[in-house]
Amino acid sequence: MTPSSAVLAIDIGGTKFAAAIVAPDGEIHRAGRIATPPTADADELWHTLSSLIDHICEGESVSGVGIGCGGPMTWPGGEVSPLNMAGWRRFPLRAQLAVRFPGVPVRIHNDAICVAVAEHWRGAGKGTRNMLGMVVSTGVGGGLILGDRVIDGGTGNAGHIGHVIVEPEGPACGCGGRGCLEAVARGPAVAAWALDHGWRPVTPEIHDDAYREYGSATARRLAADALIGDEIALAAMARAGHALGLAIASATHLCDLDLVTIGGGVSQAGAPLFGPLEVTLREHARMDFSRRLHVVPAALGQDAGLVGAAALVLAGDRYWSPGDGPWSSGDGSPGE
Amino acid sequence: MTPSSAVLAIDIGGTKFAAAIVAPDGEIHRAGRIATPPTADADELWHTLSSLIDHICEGESVSGVGIGCGGPMTWPGGEVSPLNMAGWRRFPLRAQLAVRFPGVPVRIHNDAICVAVAEHWRGAGKGTRNMLGMVVSTGVGGGLILGDRVIDGGTGNAGHIGHVIVEPEGPACGCGGRGCLEAVARGPAVAAWALDHGWRPVTPEIHDDAYREYGSATARRLAADALIGDEIALAAMARAGHALGLAIASATHLCDLDLVTIGGGVSQAGAPLFGPLEVTLREHARMDFSRRLHVVPAALGQDAGLVGAAALVLAGDRYWSPGDGPWSSGDGSPGE
Incomplete structure (x- = not known):
């Protein structure tokens, strides 16, 4: 007990x-x-x-x-x-x-705010006062911690980094808008772009319930193919990374962040995603205060949502x- | 005394x-x-x-x-x-x-944070808990109030709405980046775009020191020409309004705002700027929480900076x- x-x-x-x-x-x-x-x-x-x-x-x-x-x-x-x-x-x-x-x-x-809270309380964001915790999987979500406290916004919806606009004339988004980060960088969109551009999966099919939750199985295969050098897979991940870099640059200009953590299935693509993300971010975030931003993988994995939910009670002051x-x-x- | x-x-x-x-x-x-x-x-x-x-x-x-x-x-x-x-x-x-x-x-x-604080404390944002206060003049600046408190960010630089990216491949910005809202919508950029597209000022030249501070005199003449129906002036203002709408949509998705106030010389263009801004904002902000956002002109004028500076001491709790x-x-x- x-x-x-x-x-x-x-x-x-x-x-x-x-x-x-x-x-x-x-x-x-x-x-x-x-x-x-x-x-x-x-x-x-x-x-x-x-x-x-x-x-x-x-x-x-x-x-x-x-x-x-x-x-x-x-x-x-x-x-x-x-x-x-x-x-x-x-x-x-x-x-x-x-x-x-x-x-x-x-x-x-x-749930995305809970993941961000968890990363701040016990994960990769521990000790920072200003961070954005992101999840890139079947959707793109996030939560903001500013001044060491969770930011709710007027209706509890702050942190929707997935709907920061990265391509004003870009693809339609599930939210009803257009060109949102989520419309470009969510797992199924990245995989669909690759298939449209001629990608034929090399990595064997993956059967695991966790993938249903943390990014589509197809996006996982795409990430695996990118890691073994498939050119279309690499281009698809680079496109997603570019979109992430733009949205993160906008976010840190608006919120003066210390840190961004990125979790979720798509984020596990590693260098093929984070490399292009960094290039775009550094091209666009040029002022001293935005150059200091660090972008790191999330630390907590699938339990993050539970840890963050617990923190709403266990660390309610923040x-x-x-x-x-x-x-x-x-x-x-x-x-x- | x-x-x-x-x-x-x-x-x-x-x-x-x-x-x-x-x-x-x-x-x-x-x-x-x-x-x-x-x-x-x-x-x-x-x-x-x-x-x-x-x-x-x-x-x-x-x-x-x-x-x-x-x-x-x-x-x-x-x-x-x-x-x-x-x-x-x-x-x-x-x-x-x-x-x-x-x-x-x-x-x-x-100074832009002070203007936002002033609008929240004594101006158009009084009574709201989550707002972005903007100034659109020779530059584009802003300040965030979330949860009824000013947001500083890690180095006091939160609120830089002028460097939210609205055209990823757009014009170079003074910050070293590219496609920032400020690069498109600051007064001198709007006026330069109009001149490049054949605008010949109709309204007489304006001599007033205030215009040096709150937007270039040329941008003021452009705004005046837009109000009397000059087509190039209208197109220039519409382009700026479109960029503002994109940045504001991104900002409210990230911060779940109740209100945006806009002051500064360029904002005095009125309907030719605010109309296109609203159209773009409503196209991109489609979720319930972002549809509720109101965008209004700032209420305080040139004294806002002084009032906000005073509030750092007089209402330091917030x-x-x-x-x-x-x-x-x-x-x-x-x-x-």
Whole structure:
């Protein structure tokens, strides 16, 4: 049994639920994950999550609940409509969990913000005060830490680096706009560009559920082919890296960052992605304050979302700003 | 005589010094300005500023000093090297003023950040918690307020919206990069584009020192010609508006803003600039959280820099974050 000040962390992805008991030092003591059937309705999804939670919490007493969930959502109220989980539309996830865990804080944030928080709290960003934590996989997301505190923005949606514009006349984006970083650099877009330009995969097909979550399997094969020198694969990764460099240059000019961390499946392409990214970034970020920026791979891997969700409670002074409200006590009464 | 809790505000522009006594409510009680000779050396500049201060402070007792100054500078230490004031290079402006005003806080920030602070404290952004305050004139600058507090970034340089990239292969920028908003939308660039495309000014030449500071006189004539329907002038303003719309869309995706305020000479072009800006912004900002953004003209005019500089002291809880240091006491000793 873990200390009673441990919290329950929940990570709601597009295709899976994950949950864990997280100790005050950020260490994961017991974790589990379960795939979600794509056709599940709201009740089925809730019961699937409840069962996972019952299993993880058996014999544990938790002092709070932190949730990372794909957007959009109302925030901090926590009615969620995760893009890739059609069964939940304005589902009152936070309120439901507050009923299940009365008397303790139950707090939710965007999953990409949780990843950034985790990298800042316990990962590659530890010790910096101003960073952007990015995830480049099937989408491109992020979270901002400025002045040592998470930045929420007006509706909890700050950090959407994936929709910084890198090609004003570029490809249509899922957001309804055009030329967003995500439209160019998300795994499926990079792979589609390569296929369009004649790429024929060399690396064998990969079967692993993790790839569904952290970038498409095709993008993984593309990354592998780039590493063994396939020219079209290299060109595709260079194009994505260029787009990332432009968006990061814009971001550091606007926010005067110390550090950018990049995780997610596409980021594991390594030098074929990070090399062109650096070239473009250094071409565009020329003032003293922007030249000092470092871009590094994320340190925490797939557990980052859980660690960051836990930090909403365990390090709320830096990562939770809404003040008193039902998210503080877990039962709808103000304060704790 | 104003209340003893009033502060001295100083605004260091490219071509002038301004100073004022500002009351706790943000009202300016006594103000003056003086042009700076472009060839003045460090001592001449300091004596010119000292004389202005002596005049403004005569018979007044001030409880602090707030300074807005063009960058670059070390921050919060306040050694300044304003781009358009060659006589000051790493001039210890804050320290010199701390000697002149012992025992009171002496605080400095980028002039564009001071303008944003002023609009948030007393201008068009009053009551919002997340805003970008922009100045579009001979340069394009800005400041960010997020979560009701000014954002400094790692070196006091957050808010450089002018260097968000809007045309990756676009014109060279003074910063050393390429395709920055400033390279496209600063007054002289807009006017140069129009002249290159055959514009022949219709509106008579304007002679007013204020135009030197807040956008070039030529850009003012261009704006006036656009308002009377000159087609090339309209196209030039539309191009600038388009660039502004792109940068603002990127900024609100990254920071989840409630409001953008735009001041400075070029912004006074009105509909020929703001119309195309809105069209581009709405094309690219399509998610619920970014559609809610409002873009409005700044409310405060030329005194904004002074009001914002005063707020560094008068409302330091929101607009001054570095904590204790020589900027708190004015005499190099820690704390107050």
